[in-house]
Amino acid sequence: MNLMAFFNNWAVIFLFLFGLFAMITARNLFRKIIGMSILQTSVILFYVSLAAKHEAHIPIIHHVSGHTPIDLTHLANPLPHALMLTAIVVGVSTLGVALVLAVSIYQNYQSLEEPEILNKTKEAHHG
Amino acid sequence: MVESLVPILLFLTPFMGLLVLPVLYKFKPSLTGAWTALTLIIAACIAFKALCLADSGMIRYTMGGWAAPFGIEWVLDSLSAFISFIILLLSAIVAISIIPYVNRELSKVQLTFHMCYLLLISGFIGMIMTHDLFNMYVFVEVSSLSGYALVASSRGGESKIASFRYLLIGTLGASLYLLGVGFLYANTGTLNMTDMAERLPAILELRSVRLGIILMISGFAIKAGFFPFHGWMPDAYSKTSYPASCIIAPISTKVACYALIRILFWVFQIPTTLSQLPILDILTMIGIVAIVAGSIMAFIQTDFRRMLAYSSISHLGLIAFGIGLGEKTALAGALLHIGHHAAMKMCLFLLAMYIFHAYGISKISQFSRLRGRAPWILTTIILASFSMIGIPPLAGFFSKWYILLGALQSAQPVYGIVIIFASLLSALYFFRIIEQSFFKPKVTDVTRNYHSRLGLLSVSLTGFCLIALGILSPWIFSWIMHNPLAGF
Numbered sequence: 141m142n143l144m145a146f147f148n149n150w151a152v153i154f155l156f157l158f159g160l161f162a163m164i165t166a167r168n169l170f171r172k173i174i175g176m177s178i179l180q181t182s183v184i185l186f187y188v189s190l191a192a193k194h195e196a197h198i199p200i201i202h203h204v205s206g207h208t209p210i211d212l213t214h215l216a217n218p219l220p221h222a223l224m225l226t227a228i229v230v231g232v233s234t235l236g237v238a239l240v241l242a243v244s245i246y247q248n249y250q251s252l253e254e255p256e257i258l259n260k261t262k263e264a265h266h267g
Numbered sequence: 268m269v270e271s272l273v274p275i276l277l278f279l280t281p282f283m284g285l286l287v288l289p290v291l292y293k294f295k296p297s298l299t300g301a302w303t304a305l306t307l308i309i310a311a312c313i314a315f316k317a318l319c320l321a322d323s324g325m326i327r328y329t330m331g332g333w334a335a336p337f338g339i340e341w342v343l344d345s346l347s348a349f350i351s352f353i354i355l356l357l358s359a360i361v362a363i364s365i366i367p368y369v370n371r372e373l374s375k376v377q378l379t380f381h382m383c384y385l386l387l388i389s390g391f392i393g394m395i396m397t398h399d400l401f402n403m404y405v406f407v408e409v410s411s412l413s414g415y416a417l418v419a420s421s422r423g424g425e426s427k428i429a430s431f432r433y434l435l436i437g438t439l440g441a442s443l444y445l446l447g448v449g450f451l452y453a454n455t456g457t458l459n460m461t462d463m464a465e466r467l468p469a470i471l472e473l474r475s476v477r478l479g480i481i482l483m484i485s486g487f488a489i490k491a492g493f494f495p496f497h498g499w500m501p502d503a504y505s506k507t508s509y510p511a512s513c514i515i516a517p518i519s520t521k522v523a524c525y526a527l528i529r530i531l532f533w534v535f536q537i538p539t540t541l542s543q544l545p546i547l548d549i550l551t552m553i554g555i556v557a558i559v560a561g562s563i564m565a566f567i568q569t570d571f572r573r574m575l576a577y578s579s580i581s582h583l584g585l586i587a588f589g590i591g592l593g594e595k596t597a598l599a600g601a602l603l604h605i606g607h608h609a610a611m612k613m614c615l616f617l618l619a620m621y622i623f624h625a626y627g628i629s630k631i632s633q634f635s636r637l638r639g640r641a642p643w644i645l646t647t648i649i650l651a652s653f654s655m656i657g658i659p660p661l662a663g664f665f666s667k668w669y670i671l672l673g674a675l676q677s678a679q680p681v682y683g684i685v686i687i688f689a690s691l692l693s694a695l696y697f698f699r700i701i702e703q704s705f706f707k708p709k710v711t712d713v714t715r716n717y718h719s720r721l722g723l724l725s726v727s728l729t730g731f732c733l734i735a736l737g738i739l740s741p742w743i744f745s746w747i748m749h750n751p752l753a754g755f
Contacts, residue, residue: 156446163435176438183445190453220452223401227445230408234438237415241431248424261425 148189155182169242169252176238180231184224191220273317274328274341277351278392280310285385292378300366303381307359307388314352321348322750327398336462342398346602346751350525351395353606354518357613358388361517364617364725365510368624371717372508373420380420384514387413391522398460400448400534403526404441407490411437414519421508429502436489436499444486450479460534467535477544480535484527484546491523493550493587494557497580504576509620512572516579517613521605524586528602532755537593550591555685557584562692566699569630572619574696575612578655582608585689589670592682595755597673599747603740604666607654610736611663614651614729618644621726624717634703636713643723647730648704652697654733657690662733665740 155178162175199215242252249257284306292299320326326343329335362384369377390410397403415437419430452458454476455466470476489496504516531537537547561581568574582604589601622628622644626636637644654661657668667686674683 156442160439163439169431172435176435179442180438183442183449186446186449190449226401226405230405233412234408234434237412238431238434241415241419241427241434244419244427245424245431248427257424257428261428 148185148192152182152186152189155179155185167254169245169254173235173238173242177231177235180227180234184227184231187220187224187227191217193217270320271326271328273313273320273326274343274347274396276313277310277317277343277355278341278389278396280313281306281385281392282389285382285389288378288382288385296377299377299381300362300369303385304359304362304366306385307355307362310388310392311352311355311359314348314355317343318345318348318352321345336457336459339402340398340459341396343396344751346525346529347395349602349747349751350522350605351392353609354388354391354395354522357517357609358384358514360725360729361513361613361617364722365513365620367719367721368620369510371624372510376420380417380510383413383416383420386410387417387514387519391518394522394526400451400458400460400463400530401445402458404445404448407441407444407523407526410519410522411441411490414515417511417515418503418507420511421506425502425506426508429499429506433499433503436496440486440489440496442486443482443489447479447482447484447486450475450482454479460529464534464536480544480546483530487523487527487530488553488587490520491527491587492520492580492583494553494560494580494584497557497561497583500580501573501576504579505570505572509616509623513613513616513620516575516616517609520579520583521609524583524590524601524605528590528598531590532598547591547593550587551682552591554584554586554588554591555682557581557587558685558689559692562689562696565696566692568696569632571629571631571634571700572616574631575615575619578693578696579608579612581689581693582655585667585670585686588682588685589673592670592673592677594673594677595748595752596676597670598755599744599752600666600669600671600673602747602751603669603744606743607662607666607736607740610729611651611654611733614647614726614733615655617722617726617729618647618651621719621722624719624722625715626713627716631699631703634700635707636710637704638707638709640713640715643727645704647726648700650730650733652701654737656694656697660734660737662736662740665737665744669744 159175159177159179159182162178163172166172166175193216196214196216199218201210245257246252249260251257251260284302288299288302291302321343322345327335328341330339330341332338369380373380387410390406390413393406394403394410397406415430415434418433419427448458451463454470454473455463457463457466467476492500504512507515531546558581561577561584565574565577565581568577586601586604586608589597589604622637628634628636650661654663657664667690671683671686674680674686
């Protein structure tokens with residue numbers, strides 16, 4: 141089996157797990173957000189590579205005569221791309237909300253390091 | 268003709284209400300809460316009409332007139348009508364009851380608060396109605412994003428941290444779901460639920476199809492707060508503002524439960540087709556662990572809303588358990604429990620909001636301040652806790668009873684013990700509240716800070732509704748058995 145034939149899928153797996161790892165282990169909130177963004181992008185890469193085709197072009201048919209059948213092997217599937225446009229928009233909005241929350245946390249605690257923030261919340265409870 | 272538009276009308280009513288809000292706020296800021304409530308009441312009336320319509324048959328609405336397998340289709344059947352009626356009715360009641368408290372707690376942000384509320388409900392209706400798997404993802408994110416904003420609505424940093432965690436975990440859940448949809452799309456070439464249900468049985472042996480199924484289910488398990496994925500719930504429910512917790516806590520996880528039921532039984536047709544993949548057994552197991560662990564964690568909490576959050580985890584475990592038994596009675600019981608648990612949690616969170624504003628009670632040890640003071644509140648505490656424990660004729664008893672019946676009819680009747688054990692454990696943590704508010708020495712010098720008649724009325728009315736809901740339960744149950752679950 142040729143491992144390189146599934147190069148895109150390996151990249152998806154690597155990026156997804158890398159993003160997840162960053163979300164779990166990073167101590168800085170911005171690093172967590174970057175991890176989240178990488179994780180979402182890996183899913184987008186997965187969909188786009190589903191529709192990738194060698195020597196294919198966009199499925200716009202210029203002149204249709206009734207006799208020549210349309211050659212599907214040279215047309216790329218447009219649906220995954222259309223879906224991913226929506227998913228990119230969703231990802232951007234999620235990123236926006238996450239950044240707003242991070243800024244708001246920074247304004248409250250003057251820090252973006254998670255252990256420091258947790259210490260400050262504990263102090264607020266006891267003091 | 269209007270009938271065919273009902274699925275989209277249910278979505279458009281809150282959404283159009285949301286678009287009117289900024290204009291209304293410019294001219295008459297005091298009416299934003301009332302307008303939100305009015306929109307949701309109208310939507311709830313349409314949902315009731317939808318429930319009557321769905322009895323006589325499905326209503327399919329195709330977006331932009333593109334026919335079903337290619338275009339996006341919204342379907343109103345008796346299951347989606349049932350769940351959307353529960354969601355809209357409860358959110359309308361909450362919208363009325365929180366008006367004075369939003370003015371008191373969140374008056375500066377009330378426009379964005381109400382806009383997020385209506386957007387959240389529109390997103391939920393989209394999730395419930397849609398028959399397209401990718402469309403479902405979009406609405407999951409629409410409702411989640413407004414949910415994060417609502418969780419962050421309280422002043423101070425803690426609610427922001429809770430919301431940030433909720434956002435990270437929720438995004439992971441949605442991404443897992445999207446990845447799973449990608450696997451199924453690659454194998455079947457369709458995103459329409461009916462179409463996919465037809466094509467899946469032939470290719471279930473493929474490893475990539477199974478991986479897709481597992482990814483989708485774990486995505487929704489995160490959104491529904493099922494046991495190993497429940498970490499976001501306690502903070503999100505207890506650190507946020509009181510009105511926001513009344514909105515988020517009763518309904519947000521229930522819609523994810525519905526989505527899980529929809530894809531498990533309508534798209535994958537689990538009991539008949541997937542006997543080799545033990546998804547249902549795993550759901551039962553995590554349900555049992557959640558029931559026990561959630562109750563124990565609820566018992567050791569000191570904060571009232573945090574205790575309610577852990578109690579939610581335990582009751583969601585009960586729903587997962589009912590789904591996982593894969594048996595018609597238990598599934599109907601789980602659907603009934605989705606409605607009943609939402610009603611009970613709404614009652615308890617409204618109560619938490621009232622007593623915090625009136626007597627400053629947020630910890631369980633402070634409940635003794637209530638003794639001999641607030642007769643209606645004390646009655647509601649009794650009604651709601653007895654209903655959560657499962658004492659007849661209150662609502663909580665019947666849903667547990669039907670899940671128990673289902674467990675006894677299933678392959679492992681031993682599981683029935685779990686339900687009885689669950690009731691005992693709920694009794695354990697709810698008796699702490701009853702003990703504090705009835706058997707502790709009377710506290711003198713307690714003053715009532717902020718009293719809202721509307722708040723008191725809504726708390727006691729929802730408490731008494733639990734009795735009515737309990738008495739109506741057998742009838743609702745037989746309706747569920749004959750309508751949404753008729754095909755089993």
